[in-house]
Amino acid sequence: MEMVKTFKITRSTLDRALKYIGNSARDNMLRSAAFQRGGVIYLGVPAPRGYMPDIATSFENGYMRQQFGPRIEVILNLETNWAILKIDGQEAAKFDGLSVGVWGNMLYSLQQIYNKLTNTASI
Structure with missing residues (x-):
């Protein structure tokens, strides 16, 4: 409110x-x-078992970049597990110390957001 x-x-x-x-x-x-104000991107839906996101992944200088088309990008520092989420080139959120489980659920949530942004069918 x-x-x-x-x-x-x-x-x-x-x-x-x-x-x-x-x-x-x-x-x-x-x-x-x-x-x-402290909001986070999370749809509250865990990733289905065996879920693999439809993303492009690249590695360079200790970082992993994952892109959902041109609009959503996640950059992960592989040493510290902090990540930055960018939507339309703007930093939308920061995460620190991500676990594999949280990472998978976050990617699943981002896939759903990407599908809405591009009007594609849900996975």
Whole structure:
């Protein structure tokens, strides 16, 4: 409710932005504000057993980069397990000390967001 009051928007406008239904400048600003207030990207759905995301993965200088098309990128430091999530080139979230289980669930959630952003069928 704090964001609804602060930005003088409706709850449905905020929900649409946070669920990545829209991708306007205002939607991006609202998502950024939510992250600044402690929000995280997680759909609450664990990855199905054996799930493999449809991503491009590359390794360079101790980092792993995973990209869901041109819009979503995750950069992981392989020594410290911290990661940065970028959506549309903007830093959306930071994670520290990711476990393999959390990593897999996060990738599954990101795949669902990517599918919504590109209007593709869910996996």
